[in-house]
Amino acid sequence: MSEVIDFLAVLVGYAISSACTLEAFYAHLYPFAHELRNELVEELSVEKEMTNHLKLDRMHMRTGCY
Numbered sequence: 001m002s003e004v005i006d007f008l009a010v011l012v013g014y015a016i017s018s019a020c021t022l023e024a025f026y027a028h029l030y031p032f033a034h035e036l037r038n039e040l041v042e043e044l045s046v047e048k049e050m051t052n053h054l055k056l057d058r059m060h061m062r063t064g065c066y
Contacts, residue, residue, distance in 0.1 A: 013025070013029075
């Protein structure tokens with residue numbers, strides 16, 4: 001599902017950009033790629049941490065141990 005959202009985001013971004021080609025659009029985005037990647041990695045690590053806490057909470061609720 002996230003691949004579909006990524007594709008649609010690129011498609012909409014390209015459609016509203018002034019780039020003549022997809023290659024030109026990507027060339028325009030390239031300077032921001034490193035910053036965006038870092039933000040995504042940070043967001044994913046926070047999500048993973050939250051998921052781990054939820055799993056522990058469920059385990060504690062099932063076993064009654066804290």
